[in-house]
Amino acid sequence: MPADNAPRVHLETLGCRLNEAELEGWARDFRRRGCRIAAGDEPADLLVVNTCAVTAEAVRKSRKLLRRLKRAHPGARLVVSGCAASLTDADLGDARIDLVVDNADKDRLVEIAADTLALPLGTGPDPDAADALFARGRQRAFVKVQDGCRYQCTFCITTIARGAERSRPLAEIVAETNAVAAAGVQEIVLTGVQLGGYGRDAGSTAAPNLAGLIAAVLRDTDIPRIRLGSVEPWDLPEDFWQLFSDPRLMPHLHLPLQSGADTVLQRMARRCRTDAFARLVADARSAIPDFQVSTDVIVGFPGETRGEWRQTMDFVAATGFSHLHIFPYSPRAGTRAAAMAEQVPEAVKRERARALHEVGAVLKTAALSALAGHTLPVLLEGDNLDAAGPYAAGFTPGYLPVRLRGAPADAVGRIVPARLLRCTDDAAALEARLDTAASATMPPDPGAATRPAQ
Structure with a gap:
């Protein structure tokens, strides 16, 4: 355990599960340098924030979080990373940031912070793989398997903020999974920006594809439960559903839809149309009992007509998702969609989001009710x-x-x-x-x- 006078580090993240996985890695690295992870409102000497920029609202929340943390810990140094910190046009406000670590360097964040800020970090005992996780009140471990994306969806700023695809070696993923399992963690989530692209980058020392990764984790670890983060619907490898015959692989997948209108999907430069998406969901439900599918939907994409919006509402209702993540379209500078004509008024986006939330509530109630008695x-x-x-x-x-x-x-x-x-x-x-x-x-x-x- 760190000494009572060890530097106290407070860690926060916004956004995706990949951000959470990176935060868990920083927590372990800080523990190895003799630091103590501050819990809750405990005073901190160093603040580390992993920001998000998927929407303008996410950037606003990042700014708000930075200001709040500096007010609560006025004497602490502030280190910021993540997508909002990596975009040149992102405004992070006046929170008096001491160090910004670009996404390209975030795997070395602790080392960079120690050197740049001359932090009094030493060397502590090799930490339990899950002690910082449990200290933050978390029971599920997020394991980063890859970063970056090769696709160019017209609305997405993540490709710019995260860069090219980079897969993590399979041996590292298996070792991390075994370490957290030995420490008492019952469930991991394999996560990345483009999870289905795992192993696809040139020169990777990782498994050849996502199916090989999952098979290896099932074979070479004893973790009781394995989940997958978001996977694009066009990136599932052949014979993917057969992997779920192992009950340790949880019967749920988050498949981003984004729109139920093929004309909108074409403007988004998405690689999957609604008929293929529907077949994919049907195949999953046919192969795996009680399989649940959740999704993302963007509301008010440029040029979205009332008819296209109705197609989305109808497709979502017919598919029967267990949960919806609903995002009113947010123009992101540097993306092609931000320059498109016929931007949808904010009031229309709000109304369409409200209506879709109502549909989502009905679908979630149906999914929950179907399990009553089990x-x-x-x-x-x-x-x-x-x-x-x-x-x-x-x-x-x-x-x-x-x-x-x-x-x-x-x-x-x-x-x-x-x-x-x-x-x-x-x-x-x-x-x-x-x-x-x-x-x-x-x-x-x-x-x-x-x-x-x-």
């Missing part, structure tokens, strides 16, 4: 409280939220059999109780002996 293994990730009382929050294998009432005191971080009862009154999750009869037949919890007390 018993499923749920990873409990934290304690919470609502009007009905305390509960442990978790997710089903298909990544549907659960509120488990009457959970044991040591339940957080464990996979337990949950009897799913009904939707909550706010239709946000499934009410559940512990299925004690099923507990006797569940396989032993492989992390119970190593997981720290909560």
